[in-house]
Amino acid sequence: MSDAVETIAVLGTGIMGAPMAERMADAGFTVTVWNRTAEKAASLAGKGIAIAAGAVEAAADADVVICMLSSGPVCEAVLAGPDGVIAGMRPGAVLVVMSSIPVETAVALATAAAERGIVCLDAPVSGGEKGAKEGTLAIMVGGDGAVVGQLRGVFACLGRATHVGPAGSGALTKLANQLIVASTICAVAEALTLAESGGADPAKVREALLGGFADSTVFRQHGLRMVEGNFEPGGPAKYQVKDTSTAIAFARTRALRLPVSEEVDRLFQAMVDHGDGDLDHSGVILELRRMNPRGGNSA
Amino acid sequence: MSDAVETIAVLGTGIMGAPMAERMADAGFTVTVWNRTAEKAASLAGKGIAIAAGAVEAAADADVVICMLSSGPVCEAVLAGPDGVIAGMRPGAVLVVMSSIPVETAVALATAAAERGIVCLDAPVSGGEKGAKEGTLAIMVGGDGAVVGQLRGVFACLGRATHVGPAGSGALTKLANQLIVASTICAVAEALTLAESGGADPAKVREALLGGFADSTVFRQHGLRMVEGNFEPGGPAKYQVKDTSTAIAFARTRALRLPVSEEVDRLFQAMVDHGDGDLDHSGVILELRRMNPRGGNSA
Numbered sequence: 367m368s369d370a371v372e373t374i375a376v377l378g379t380g381i382m383g384a385p386m387a388e389r390m391a392d393a394g395f396t397v398t399v400w401n402r403t404a405e406k407a408a409s410l411a412g413k414g415i416a417i418a419a420g421a422v423e424a425a426a427d428a429d430v431v432i433c434m435l436s437s438g439p440v441c442e443a444v445l446a447g448p449d450g451v452i453a454g455m456r457p458g459a460v461l462v463v464m465s466s467i468p469v470e471t472a473v474a475l476a477t478a479a480a481e482r483g484i485v486c487l488d489a490p491v492s493g494g495e496k497g498a499k500e501g502t503l504a505i506m507v508g509g510d511g512a513v514v515g516q517l518r519g520v521f522a523c524l525g526r527a528t529h530v531g532p533a534g535s536g537a538l539t540k541l542a543n544q545l546i547v548a549s550t551i552c553a554v555a556e557a558l559t560l561a562e563s564g565g566a567d568p569a570k571v572r573e574a575l576l577g578g579f580a581d582s583t584v585f586r587q588h589g590l591r592m593v594e595g596n597f598e599p600g601g602p603a604k605y606q607v608k609d610t611s612t613a614i615a616f617a618r619t620r621a622l623r624l625p626v627s628e629e630v631d632r633l634f635q636a637m638v639d640h641g642d643g644d645l646d647h648s649g650v651i652l653e654l655r656r657m658n659p660r661g662g663n664s665a
Numbered sequence: 666m667s668d669a670v671e672t673i674a675v676l677g678t679g680i681m682g683a684p685m686a687e688r689m690a691d692a693g694f695t696v697t698v699w700n701r702t703a704e705k706a707a708s709l710a711g712k713g714i715a716i717a718a719g720a721v722e723a724a725a726d727a728d729v730v731i732c733m734l735s736s737g738p739v740c741e742a743v744l745a746g747p748d749g750v751i752a753g754m755r756p757g758a759v760l761v762v763m764s765s766i767p768v769e770t771a772v773a774l775a776t777a778a779a780e781r782g783i784v785c786l787d788a789p790v791s792g793g794e795k796g797a798k799e800g801t802l803a804i805m806v807g808g809d810g811a812v813v814g815q816l817r818g819v820f821a822c823l824g825r826a827t828h829v830g831p832a833g834s835g836a837l838t839k840l841a842n843q844l845i846v847a848s849t850i851c852a853v854a855e856a857l858t859l860a861e862s863g864g865a866d867p868a869k870v871r872e873a874l875l876g877g878f879a880d881s882t883v884f885r886q887h888g889l890r891m892v893e894g895n896f897e898p899g900g901p902a903k904y905q906v907k908d909t910s911t912a913i914a915f916a917r918t919r920a921l922r923l924p925v926s927e928e929v930d931r932l933f934q935a936m937v938d939h940g941d942g943d944l945d946h947s948g949v950i951l952e953l954r955r956m957n958p959r960g961g962n963s964a
Contacts, residue, residue, distance in 0.1 A: 469863060492877040506873040508865070528873035535865035539873055542856035542865075546879035549855070549925070553848030556923040557841035560912060563919040564768055566807070566834035566841075574805040574827035574838055578791040580845035582881030613859060620862040622957050624855040626848070629928045658921050 371520055372396055375428035377421050377444060377451065378465070379407045382491070383434035385499040386464075386524055391415050393523045400424035422454040430520055431461045438467035446478055457483035460513055462520075464505070466490045466609075469534040469541070469616055476509060476533035485513045488533060490540035493525060501525055506543070508535030541616065544609035548647065549630045550584040551606075555651035558592055559658070569593045588648035597642075597649035604643030607634040670819055671695055674727035676720050676743060676750065677764070678706045681790070682733035684798040685763075688822045690714050699723035721753040729819055730760045737766035745777055756782035759812055761819075763804070765789045765908075768833040768840070768915055775808060775832035784812045787832060789839035792824060800824055805842070807834030840915065843908035847946065848929045849883040850905075854950035857891055858957070868892045887947035896941075896948035903942030906933040 372395065376387040379401040391397040391414050398416040400423070401407040407417050418424035421444050425431045431451060435441050441463055445451045452461065452475070461479055463472065463486065472488035479486035487509035497503040503525030507514050514521075514529040521527035530539045557580070558568045572589045575581060591597060610631040617624050637643070637653040645652070671694065675686040678700040690696040690713050697715040699722070700706040706716050717723035720743050724730045730750060734740050740762055744750045751760065751774070760778055762771065762785065771787035778785035786808035796802040802824030806813050813820075813828040820826035829838045856879070860870045871888045874880060890896060909930040916923050936942070936952040944951070 492874070492879075504873060504875075504877040506870075526876070528869055530860075530869040530873050531863075531865035534863060535860070538860050538863040538865050539870045542860045542870055543874050543877060543879045545856045545859065546849075546852045546874070546884065549852030550845075550849055550879075550881070552925040553845045553852070553929075556848075556926045557844045560844065560916055560921065560923060560926075561829075561834070561837050561841045563921050564830075564833060564837040564915065566830035566837050570827055570829040571805075571838045571841055574803060574829050575791070575842050575845070576803075577825070578803045578842060579882055580791075580842045580849075582849070582883070583878055584881070585845065616863065617859055621959055622859065622862050624859060624953070625932060625956075626851040626925060626928045627855045627859075629925045630852075633924060654923070657924075660920055 371429045371517065373398070373428045373430075374520065375400070375418070375424040375431045376434065377424060377431065378434040378436070379410060380434065380436065381495045382464075382498045384410060385495070386432070386434065387415055388413055389501050389523045390520065395520070398424045398428065421451050422449070425451045425455050427456070429459055430517065431455060431459065433461065433463045433465060435465050437465065438471040441465050441467055442471060442475070445475060452479050452482060452484060452486075455482070455484050459484055460517065461486040462489050462517070463487070464489050464491055466540050467537055468612055469537045472508060472537040473534040485510050486533070487514065487517075488536035489527070490536055491525065492540070492543055497525060504528075506530055506536045506539035508537060508539070509533045538616070541609060541613040544606070545613050545627050545630070547584060548606055548610050548634060549626060550582060551588050551647055552630050552633055552650055554585050554589045555592060555648070555654055558589065559651060559654045591646060591648040592651045597645040597652070599644065600646035600648070602644050603634055603637050603647045603649060606647040607631065607638050607643070610634055670728045670816065672697070672727045672729075673819065674699070674717070674723040674730045675733065676723060676730065677733040677735070678709060679733065679735065680794045681763075681797045683709060684794070685731070685733065685823055686714055687712055688800050689819065692818075692822045694819070697723045697727065720750050721748070724750045724754050726755065728758055729816065730754060730758065732760065732762045732764060734764050736764065737770040740764050740766055741770060741774070744774060751778050751781060751783060751785075754781070754783050758783055759816065760785040761788050761816070762786070763788050763790055765839050766836055767911055768836045771807060771836040772833040784809050785832070786813065786816075787835035788826070789835055790824065791839070791842055796824060803827075805829050805835045805838035807836065807838070808832045837915070840908060840912040843905070844912050844926050844929070846883060847905055847909050847933060848925060849881060850887050850946055851929050851932055851949055853884050853888045854891060854947070854953055857888065858950060858953045890945060890947040891950045896944040896951070898943065899945035899947070901943050902933055902936050902946045902948060905946040906930065906937050906942070909933055
């Protein structure tokens with residue numbers, strides 16, 4: 367790839383892809399988008415963004431192809447194979463997969479891309495719709511470090527990019543992020559359950575610990591949901607358990623024991639098995655109550 | 666107690682008690698201190714603070730007695746019994762136990778105090794020496810809420826006090842705090858271990874996740890220690906495990922299962938059993954490496 371990126375294709379214009387495409391167009395890049403359901407891309411047409419009829423058409427002339435489709439299997443279906451996007455891209459172009467995908471998929475896509483002279487970066491994000499709109503995403507990038515440097519201007523539109531290691535490392539870092547979030551939610555749920563069992567007021571306990579060593583974004587936001595009993599998602603537990611179980615499965619391929627994370631995964635799995643998968647992940651406190659029918663305020 | 670607190674006794678002038686006594690004297694209270702090792706209290710004499718020869722003498726005329734001794738058993742030895750501080754306090758005075766003590770000890774002291782017409786609050790703190798010096802401690806108060814209100818001016822010298830429930834609730838809230846800290850440390854250690862096992866650079870992973878949902882004071886401070894391999898305490902693991910095992914033991918008295926916290930306690934216990942109890946609690950990542958001898962960077 368030459369250093370100067372001019373044309374960018376964005377595959378997938380959902381709640382993340384659409385604002386990301388807009389930000390890049392606003393920054394002066396020539397942006398073409400494609401979305402499986404065409405209507406979802408239509409609103410971008412008025413904003414100087416071209417709409418392509420197919421993924422391969424969108425990607426054919428692009429310097430950089432950004433993939434923000436919904437899952438690993440969807441990315442593979444659109445990107446890989448003889449009729450896929452990788453087969454249709456210009457050699458020398460760069461593919462950036464920003465969906466959260468399994469580590470193995472990231473490595474397989476990078477290998478397939480390399481066979482065609484294309485560099486593929488796995489670059490999942492954290493920060494949600496708000497981060498996508500405001501250009502404040504945390505972007506965890508695995509793959510060729512020199513190419514990450516060449517895309518500096520593209521990433522700068524979207525947020526803060528950190529090169530974390532070779533292909534697959536971005537996907538793995540996202541799993542690490544999800545494990546920490548899931549474990550912290552469980553820690554807060556168990557601590558509030560303990561406090562309540564001894565007669566303390568969980569809302570006051572949360573208030574008392576604000577600003578101390580136990581404080582965190584999870585503690586503030588998910589702790590508040592637990593105290594208020596508000597489990598509207600947010601982040602549905604069924605997606606949370608998908609991430610924790612993907613992380614644990616990857617650890618097993620490395621014969622790696624992660625005892626606390628394994629317990630966290632089991633707890634979220636039990637929550638989903640008991641029918642609460644559509645609740646916010648902070649609802650894991652309900653699973654603790656289910657597990658402890660005689661628990662609760664004993665004062 | 667009359668609403669106006671004038672005289673305060675501080676029992677225990679270690680790294681926490683001494684600066685707390687100074688702050689209260691600076692605020693205009695008449696402060697008398699006692700310390701088992703008299704030399705440690707001597708430096709306070711030049712600061713308008715009286716030094717008493719014994720704990721009972723220090724407490725006899727005080728409106729408020731603040732106990733900042735080193736542990737539950739030491740507090741009981743000094744406060745309880747026929748020759749103890751409670752027996753020598755004025756009826757109507759208030760005892761505030763700010764040491765971290767077991768919930769059962771807090772309840773027992775409150776009961777013994779009530780028999781003499783004395784209110785006892787359990788009010789452990791978070792924020793360490795820095796918080797004590799700067800008056801920014803988080804103070805978790807269990808006991809009579811009306812009395813907590815009367816001591817507003819005293820607590821205001823020391824930090825931010827939150828009344829969390831009846832006697833024992835302050836001690837319990839401190840345990841909840843310690844459980845969250847311990848669990849978050851384990852979560853960060855496991856996530857970094859996972860990332861490293863797949864070839865990502867742990868230092869870059871930490872950098873990538875700053876500012877996101879996985880971020881916290883623990884993530885920043887203890888994550889940095891793990892990345893740098895700096896396990897100078899800080900907070901020695903042997904004290905951490907004392908707190909987690911006290912919390913788990915209390916949960917058992919309520920027949921309460923806390924599966925993630927139990928695993929966290931086991932992990933810290935294994936770290937101490939393997940001889941690393943004097944390392945900072947972030948050194949729990951070494952226990953994960955010991956558990957996973959084939960783990961680590963496989964790239």
